[in-house]
Amino acid sequence: MRLVKCWFCSSTIYPGHGIQFVRNDAKVFRFCRSKCHKNFKMKRNPRKVKWTKAYRAAHGKDMTQDKTFEFEKKRNRPERYDRNVTEDTLKAIKKIDKIRSTREADHISKRLKPNKQKALKSDLKEIDQHINLIKAPGSQQQDSEKVKVMVSSNKSVQNEAMEE
């Protein structure tokens, strides 16, 4: 059993999924699902189709160069079965996956960070310039001129008068 990558979107193809197309020059194209297969038949270039990994890598959206990718490289040499090696490999796979996904998330947030700062700056500017869209022009003046007035307690005298 071997897990292969889809030619179009670069996702892993598990056994029992997808179609492989053999061209007459003996080049084999594997597709994970009919969506990728149909796009291929339409002669679309995966480097131009936004949702594919090829596009994201080509446009710097996703992390491409990292040491964690070297663990996944295809090796044509079969390894002799060793129980300990298998156990260690399975543990390592999980750990490497975790590391890789955190690194990928970091890459994306780093890419988005300057934009967030830009957005914050423009928001502050907007508040300064266009405060009239949020508050009425007159209300701002009145707020600052609020004065505290002391009220004397003459109520008790008035109440007695009314009662009579």
Next chain:
Amino acid sequence: MAAALASRLTKGRSLLGGLTNAFSGLVSSSSGSILSQQQRTFIQMGTRLKVVDNSGAKEVMCIQSLRGKKGARLGDIVICSVKESATKVDVKKGKDAIQKGKVKKGSVVYGVVVRAAMQKGRVDGSQVRFDDNAVVILGIKEKKTDEKGKEKKQNYKGGFNQPLGTRVFGPVPHEMRLKKQLKILSLAQHLV
């Protein structure tokens, strides 16, 4: 690629003619779909196949599929009529040599389907499909009665194992091993 697409649109459609095939409904309904994506079906009577060996024939038309009610698939044997064969000009000397005079236009031959545009399921669950329909010629079908008027019996139930040509072009699938076409596998340039 453009040529392949063009050929697909002109050659790939199965000949319906006077056939009241159960599959005809499916084929006609999907042929009018958007993007003109073809529903690839079986190799049946009238299907034109490319010949990928050096037996002398170039194009062949299926007249009978020896397996399957609906038609032949990848790896099945078909009876074909040769529509186009190599001209005298094409005959070369040496390794490339076309087997001179073996298969002529109009002769009836047996062939095994080595490439089919219709996807075939493999034991590991995957599906394979090729770009075209191609056949390797196995033997010439002899006439039922010979010169003396006796009926000849041609044995094909046991299966043909030896191709007529000495070279096979293009990729060949592993399905040939299951079909006991080991000679074709050994002659193949690429195994898929």
